[in-house]
Amino acid sequence: xxxxxxxxxxxxxxxxxxxxxTEINTAxxxxxxxxxxxRQINLxxxxxxxxxxxxxxxxxxxxxxxxxPENARPYVIGGYVFIAISTLRNLIYHVFADPLIQxxxxxxxxxxxxxxxxxxLVSQPILRIQHIEIRRxxxxxxxxLATLQVFSAGGVSHTFNIPGLVYEDAVSLRxxxxxxxxxxxxx
Amino acid sequence: xxxxxxxxxxxxxxxxxxxxxxPEIDANLTRTHAQEWSRVSPLAILYFFTKTVYGxxxxxxIYTLPAFAAGYSTIKENPVYLALGLIxxxxxxxxxxxxxxxxxxxxxxxxRVEIKQGVFKKSHLDLPFKKIQNVKVIQPFxxxxxxxxxxxxxxxxxxxxxxxxVALPLRLAESFKQMILQIKTNEPANTLNKESGCVEVHQDKxxxxxxxxxxxxxxxxxxxxxxxxFLGFLAPFYNAIGENIGLALESxxxxxxxxxxxxxxxxxxxxLHVLSLxxxxxxxxxxxxVIGSIFVFYKYKLSRLGDRYIRRSGLLxxxxxxxxxxxxxxxxxxxxxxxxxxxRTNLRFEQNMNMPVGGGQAxxxxxxxxxxxxxxxxxxxxxxxxxxxxVKRFDSIVFTRISKRLIIRILAFPIMPILVLVNxxxxxxxxxxxxxxxxxxxxxxxxxxxxxxxxxxxxxxxxKGFIYIRKGLIGVNYYVFPVGxxxxxxxxxxVFMRPHNLADINYVLASxxxxxPLIPEYLAREQANRALLIVARDKPVWM
Numbered sequence: 001x002x003x004x005x006x007x008x009x010x011x012x013x014x015x016x017x018x019x020x021x022t023e024i025n026t027a028x029x030x031x032x033x034x035x036x037x038x039r040q041i042n043l044x045x046x047x048x049x050x051x052x053x054x055x056x057x058x059x060x061x062x063x064x065x066x067x068x069p070e071n072a073r074p075y076v077i078g079g080y081v082f083i084a085i086s087t088l089r090n091l092i093y094h095v096f097a098d099p100l101i102q103x104x105x106x107x108x109x110x111x112x113x114x115x116x117x118x119x120x121l122v123s124q125p126i127l128r129i130q131h132i133e134i135r136r137x138x139x140x141x142x143x144x145l146a147t148l149q150v151f152s153a154g155g156v157s158h159t160f161n162i163p164g165l166v167y168e169d170a171v172s173l174r175x176x177x178x179x180x181x182x183x184x185x186x187x
Numbered sequence: 188x189x190x191x192x193x194x195x196x197x198x199x200x201x202x203x204x205x206x207x208x209x210p211e212i213d214a215n216l217t218r219t220h221a222q223e224w225s226r227v228s229p230l231a232i233l234y235f236f237t238k239t240v241y242g243x244x245x246x247x248x249i250y251t252l253p254a255f256a257a258g259y260s261t262i263k264e265n266p267v268y269l270a271l272g273l274i275x276x277x278x279x280x281x282x283x284x285x286x287x288x289x290x291x292x293x294x295x296x297x298x299r300v301e302i303k304q305g306v307f308k309k310s311h312l313d314l315p316f317k318k319i320q321n322v323k324v325i326q327p328f329x330x331x332x333x334x335x336x337x338x339x340x341x342x343x344x345x346x347x348x349x350x351x352x353v354a355l356p357l358r359l360a361e362s363f364k365q366m367i368l369q370i371k372t373n374e375p376a377n378t379l380n381k382e383s384g385c386v387e388v389h390q391d392k393x394x395x396x397x398x399x400x401x402x403x404x405x406x407x408x409x410x411x412x413x414x415x416x417f418l419g420f421l422a423p424f425y426n427a428i429g430e431n432i433g434l435a436l437e438s439x440x441x442x443x444x445x446x447x448x449x450x451x452x453x454x455x456x457x458x459l460h461v462l463s464l465x466x467x468x469x470x471x472x473x474x475x476x477v478i479g480s481i482f483v484f485y486k487y488k489l490s491r492l493g494d495r496y497i498r499r500s501g502l503l504x505x506x507x508x509x510x511x512x513x514x515x516x517x518x519x520x521x522x523x524x525x526x527x528x529x530x531r532t533n534l535r536f537e538q539n540m541n542m543p544v545g546g547g548q549a550x551x552x553x554x555x556x557x558x559x560x561x562x563x564x565x566x567x568x569x570x571x572x573x574x575x576x577x578v579k580r581f582d583s584i585v586f587t588r589i590s591k592r593l594i595i596r597i598l599a600f601p602i603m604p605i606l607v608l609v610n611x612x613x614x615x616x617x618x619x620x621x622x623x624x625x626x627x628x629x630x631x632x633x634x635x636x637x638x639x640x641x642x643x644x645x646x647x648x649x650x651k652g653f654i655y656i657r658k659g660l661i662g663v664n665y666y667v668f669p670v671g672x673x674x675x676x677x678x679x680x681x682v683f684m685r686p687h688n689l690a691d692i693n694y695v696l697a698s699x700x701x702x703x704p705l706i707p708e709y710l711a712r713e714q715a716n717r718a719l720l721i722v723a724r725d726k727p728v729w730m
Contacts, residue, residue, distance in 0.1 A: 020720070021716050024720045024723065025712075025716050026712065026715060026719070027712055107723075109723065117681055118679060119679065119682075120677055120678065120680075122675060123676050123678070123719055125673070125723060127726055128722065152674040152675055153539060153730075154674035154675045154695035155540060155697075155699075158700065160675065182723075
């Protein structure tokens, strides 16, 4: 994480810059990658999940719990293959897709870029933010990471999420947004 | 407001005229403006009773019908117990309703309305007027005889609260409504800008914008399937209808089994019988649809008071929905194939979708998040959209088509898998006759033709801060919204689109999202930038 929390603090002086389309261009803005730990967590988690599924399958097919019919053998192998392929797909996806996750906080909006095959850039104007949350699961807590969730009136399915943020950065981002003068302006 | 005061008020306000003059409102307000907790009319007991009974019948009793059917003979042998049981059942509901009425208190102050309710589970709702999105005055049929009504207050955003003040005299409800609206319109108007496209006009008199005649409602019933309104009404009685329909047909001399007995009929006659039966069913469905349409839209009036639209309609339960103009996110002109033939259209103004869903006899048709004008002519629709947004007519716009790659996108998924599956199944099933080949190739052509039609319908136009979208399949829908209403903008590009310099743009509004797929990359980027610029620079209101 290259950004330090102090980078997000609000300028005390009043600014009144003229905004133009060239200035607000999202194609040229500088973006910050999220923490590399996010990929590590996803890889470990993905591998564990695959392993757990394989263990469950082994338990059910080993004959300890119930006897398996003779002709079920190919289906069991199919099950293992399915688990192996989906786990591998999952891991490969995270290896390549997670480093592409970037975000940018600008004077008036928050941007989040993600996706490997389908790339998307979500831009959330700060004026339209309804409320903001920092979410941390037990694994994120352990890794010192957090997910920033930004809610607009666009509905739950369009919640703006930035996962894999260093906790302090997430707090600074939240503070910047909460202190933003536009936040109180919108009705 | 004390009981006696309220009773005086009822006596002095027996008329049914919905709109009040300023002195009347002032007089009512001084009387109703008491800062103490008040109780509604005892008629509320009727409201709670009806609501509980309906809730029990449609939610619980319908599932216990099989149990009743199984124990029918036992019940028949003990009619006294049945009667006693029913009396006990209704008495319990009555006691519950009285208790609910007794614990139901409300208070209006200068800035807020408060409601305390609940017998065991107490709730205290404190609702500032500023948070109220819509005020609906609803008159169920059982309140119609004595000019009573209840107010439904829709609140904004994520809270998903819904407040009802039950059993108020109609005039008093009107006074409350106009008081809330007055307080809200007295708020300083936001500076709005032409580019952001949010227009707010200040007027004081209510002007009628549109009304629908009975003929229009019949047309609406025929061209739009409103049969579910009727079906929803009949839901508690489905089983009984199902059991008795055969008997009813037999009693009028129709033996369904004999009529459709394919063993004794020739193929031609059998097909004729099936067709005529289908026609009969369609006729019944259309009639029900017309009835449904009349139920909901009877005496439909759309008028404008200051910066608000007010919709009034309903046969049994009169609904009144009021929507602030600045809260309209998008105007949708929707035409099904039949609408295209008869040159009618349904017009919808949509606002914040996160609002509680309005109940009533028509499900989401009375939902305050959508203001629907049924089966208007294209000119009427254009005039209404013009009134709300000050935009061009859809038929005067030259829409730009999106990239033909949409056809490839839809063909790749889901059409190709469907085609492969269907063709494989048909060809595998043995010898295919010429008729079989014919039907199969017709099916394939139809499906591909529909995909082409889907692309052909797609069009967009960006002008002066407004986004115009045309899309559809057999019917056609037009959307227009000010770019200033954008909540979030999403620019999307897949690796397949990049070599062709194409991208999707998705505008997320409070009423839902609108995606324009496969447009030139530079245009998608420019439009996303423009949306961000307008929101950041002009700060247009969305609510």
